[in-house]
Amino acid sequence: MLEFFKGKKIGVLYGGRSSEREVSIRSGKAVSLALRNRGYDVIEIDVGDDFLSKLDDFDVAFVILHGKEGEDGTIQGILSFTEKPFTGPGVLGASLGMNKLVSKKILEYHGVKTPRYRVYRREGYLLPGENNLPEDHFPVVVKPVSEGSTVGVSIVRERSELEEALDIAFRYDNEVLVEEYIEGREITVGVLKETVLPIIEIIPKSGFYDYRSKYTKGLTEYIVPANLPVEVEKTAKEWALIAHKALYQRGVSRSDFRIDKNNTLYFLEVNSIPGMTETSLLPKAAGAVGLSFEDVVEMILSCVI
Template identity: 40%
Template sequence: MAQHDTQQHFGKVAVLMGGPSAEREISLKSGAAILAALQESNVCAEAIDVGVDVFEKLQNGKYARALIALHGPLGEDGCIQGGLEVIGMPYSGSGVMASSICMNKLMTKQIWQGCGIPTPKYRVLSDSVDEDELIAELGMPMIFKPISQGSSIGMTKVNSKAEIAPAWVSAHQFEESVIAEQWVEGGEYTVAILDGCALPVIRLETPHTFYDFDAKYQSNDTQYHCPCGLSAALEKQIQALAVHAFDATDASGWGRVDVMLDKNNQPWFLEVNTVPGMTDHSLVPMAAKAKNISFNELVIKILQTSFKEDSEIISKKLTGQISAVCGAT
């Protein structure tokens, strides 16, 4: 596509990054990489570090659409998506409801349980934790997680009764809602989803206890295996289940589904990321590369997902007009 055609096709694009969440620094890195890719692809794009005046900036800047590179609460949980819908601006990735569901690990697991998608047993924790009862229900080890944080923030593996209270405190400092989840011993895998299709599965290997924040973004000893080493039949099965898990939450456009595979090759689905990282350590670009999709091409495909919002916004407006007409008759 020629430079003029590209700019005319997408219009002026706002890359939304930063924001106030605990994942701000990762978001800034993702946003910077995305912005560079768009500009190299001759898209007229500008960065916006998201603050309280973000919607004013978007309207005053006469942007045609937004590519969301925000991670964590307020950016990945439906809040920014809802604001963009209010001002009528198309945006990349999942909509309001799906973003809210996927950011909330409890809601995601409840939907999966209803759909028969395998996910580890869990317990929602309050201020008072009956440690013996928790151990009897989930066994040891287990893992504690804040319900609505990303990038493994606040997560702790618990190997003994004495570690329960400190793990709860670690998760609780980020939010009141905490879940304890049955630990799955086995391989860690992730499946990127793009335009309704699963990209090649990646197996993660880290000397850390699990694929935590440091292993994701800072460590140089994390290994990423793609091809993942599974049989073709098993990889295809996991890809199909990952798409099902993604669709069950109403997620759309692009994202990533994380899964564990136990010693019996039983997959256990953990969570959906609706705005995965796009840094030099990130998984979606790795999976795309395995399908011969360059980083710049990937970013354009992600931006392309914003066009579905055009039709949705038009549909809502038409529905409103029809309702008004029906109400007047």
């Protein structure tokens, strides 16, 4: 147990009101158990409508919320106002990391390649530079700008399917991203305290890494460390670190990438508060360098000091 936390109550904040609530509960329970095993005084807090009345129940927050409110700067704003230390990104890092469109723009600025795209907004406007994908290009991926766990995401193979995919994505957000579909492989790269972890290759049996493939045991094969061409591996690690820094992540982050048949790498998105169940990707990557689940949890916690 780290000295700083002696006599302090750690509030593990999980659940929340986003579409990723169930995943967050699983992560939160696993984190709470790990902290207790290491001797920390833990209170589990399911973040709901009454969260503001629970602010006095803890001294330090371990934030393991995913999606809207928990990972987008909302909870981070409340916690900043209380001046209590908390894990993960601050307001800026959380809101940048949650927004796939702003993330793309910032990373493109830093030389990181991302899939060509165009934006659809309820208000209808398009800013200069927001459309470098021809209207007749298919397949495309349609996704809400600010969601997670593949919620609201569709792969669209032909024009006739586009309208419905947009309708689905608009259920979750006022802004929708249409990206060229990158045929090929998928990898994810974790950063833990400025160290880039071994890369994981993700092979969903269905061919699409959707909600079910993410959270149902046996539906996806994970290879760690991924067997990649040296150049691709080097670039992916560099870009994950650029994403971590340019998007103001703190302690930990996990970036998702696609690799096409020519071994061209494309950044998809960063996860500011990656899943932390025993079988989640970040602990899996950390395990490949000999870190236990409890080690990872304690390392994330140590970043608040």
